Amino acid sequence: MLGRGRASRCSVFSRVQPCKAVYRNLKFGLRHMQCSTIQSEAGASDNGCFVFCEVPNKTYIKLMGPDSPHFLNGLLTSKFLPSYVKKNLTTISVNEEDSHSTSDVNKIEEFNEKCCNWGIYNDVGYHGPYISRLGQYTSFLNSKGKIVTDLIVYPTPVFTESTITKYSKFNRHPAYLLEIDTILVSKVLKMFESHSLKNKIKYKLLPENNFKTWELMISLPNVPGNCLNPWINNLHFPFTVAKSPEVANNTMEQIVSNMFTFNIKNGDTYNVEALDSFYKNIKGIYLDRRFDLLMEENSSTPQILKIVTSNKITDISQFFNKKVFPFEFVTKKLDHQFFRDYKLLNGVLDSATDIKPESIWPLELNFDYYPNSVSIDKGCYLGQEIMHRLFSTGRLKKRLIPVKLEGYHYLENCGNKDYKDIVVKYNQDTDIEGQEQVYNPFQPSQPASFSQKRQKVAGSLLTFNKENGLALIRTELFDKIFDSSRKNDYEFLITLESESPEHQSKVVKLTPQTPYWLPIWKKENESQK
Template sequence: MLKLRCMRVFVPLNIVRYKSTKPAVKVIENLSQRSLLRVSGNETSSFLQGLITNDMRHLQEGAASMYTMFLNTKGRVLYDSILYRTKDTDVFYIECDSRALTALQKHLKMYKVRRKIDIDDLTGQMKIWALFDPNKLKTEATNLNDTKKIKLEGQIFPCNSLKNISGQSASSEVVDNISIYPDPRFIELGFRILTNSATESSDIITRVDQDTVENMAGESRYRAFRYRLGVGEGCDDLPPGKALPLESNCDYLHGVSFHKGCYIGQELTARTHHTGVIRKRLMPITLNAVPPEPLEYDLNIWDTTQKSVGKLKGHEKQYGLGLMRIVEALVAESLQVSSFNAQISKPFWWPQETSKDRVNVVRND
């Protein structure tokens, strides 16, 4: 049996099993469209604190990874990221879309000034993997037949005020140089795994979880899986300089702190937070058939009155992601995208409103 080498005070995870006889249900997929930067130096934590929406103190207090966003000065999303704590003090990995890696590195160097911080591109040196169970999808909490009861229009919940819905330990684990991190957004997204560039999926399956199958080459099951859950990721779903962090569910995904102090782009996010309501959010949308050709980005999503209630942000086969007007989309009798009928749902992982949280919907017809 392999000997586990845990990172410092990290508590072992429960995914490592050997000689299991259960049928393979989980999938391992190399996220070739995601890359890593390594940021190191004595001032790294305070440096990143002034650039990201989340609070570096989560990592300092023991969290292994953290979801966050980098914003521009107007409060728009530049890069969605996952930050990873490593076994080395003052050394962090930043995961982002590969197409944004050079721009993010330049962004960090621009604000580094005279700080003694190294920012290294790990492209070609490390791989990022997703380990997930595509069948582990809960029914969304608000049934479409109950839309008459909807009074909450996307209330904002600070990440540190939410009950921990992840259901997982905040710890990480290392197995033969394979670093395993629970996805910091929520439990159904599974795990992120960081390895060196020579590691293959079979190495991970052998050492981590034998109840796993490798994803077919050229097929993004993980993207379809994310869309079914209603989670946006990368430049396609969150176009740099256009998306807003709260409309992108950054708060619901534990990616923004409203108590940490100043950071670039904070003003608009804080002002929206103080209104208490946001009317548009990314939501999962399912088409009634698989389009023969990819649908255009930002296609209107129409209700039965031919009123646009959202925009299509991407799709993988019949599963898509839409930036939706929450109430209008949920109360619509039916929806249409191009020539396809569509269904929208409220993600189960959104915080559930209580009578104390409810707000009246104000319509501006």
């Protein structure tokens, strides 16, 4: 069942509240992380870990023009147009705080969204809506509400004016980079052609060789289990308090100049020319917010980022400023499969190439648990009617969860790319939903044997890599399969029929893994009963 309140989608927003001083001080705080929150007494010398890779098969479309936010708002599942309050609420004095209502403080300062390169509007944050220059994870839908592709929308450039160097990138209108899987770009361009006639926009497909896409994972050592994840206080909070484009721009520069300027500092002063050159080569930054609920529950969850650069950057790790952290770092360059496995392990889609286009609703992929990735109340957009109906009625029959596979090599050899049906078997004589008992009419008092039970499909396997996979499973089974006292009562199987009658069918066993959003789902489900 689906909850109806947006706050319930990201409980970290309702449970974790930054101090009011955050509004007045947007300085990046990583250098000031207290050792007690990131290091144990026994492991003070332990290292952090910086893992990175170059992401293949990504293509970029540049979108610009005064109607760009309106155009995106009518095509994508995220909300891109802000609501305003006609007050300067970005900087609040101590005396002013008490005079403003909470609802006013949570609103965006009014500005002309058509006449400046202002960034991206985010509808849900720690202190209500905010403006950001970080990328946003979202999706295109078809008229039936099914996902055509997921994508990341980056405001570009990363910031428009520097307070440290002479860097300035003046844009009269909003401008964005859209990161899309190369194989799906043609579909997106066709959608642009059919919806851009009355909009004052320009768009163009950018040469693939001009850009590099980097994915980073930054892990902190020995974080105590009873504390708030340090990334929330030191990275997420500063980004989510900006109520104006100016504050969003300054915050972004502070993040970039602190985290990614390792080899362009001269002692305590910046090498202005080198820093200015580095700014010009960064095209977009995205904090992967799909793990926010996991960060809330697990203080040691690493931060994942994506950075888009020009092809002049050949090794993004050279620019990572390890000195801003109070401990040493180990740097590793790994294959992109490492990041894909991490996402599969946590029930998160790596890209739209892992699913068949136009076959799944975004809510089935848990988009409602990702901050600002889907909006139900922003108004009309492609597929909105279906989305609103699913959300308001709560009738979502399946959700994506991580699974472990035994016998995955059978799937690797089968060659069929269709989704594989998953059948649930119950290892007791007691009946459950999804599996029917078949009784012998001549022996009505005796239940059917295990082999006589008819089985129903419990879901589908969408994608996998070796033992890690993602499956759509019927939500009516969640209360049973995630009950630790009954975990041995069920078996989830995929049967691969042999083409030759001489060979036996192959069976793959799946073990559902508890998704990190399950506690939130249970609360929502109970409230709907």
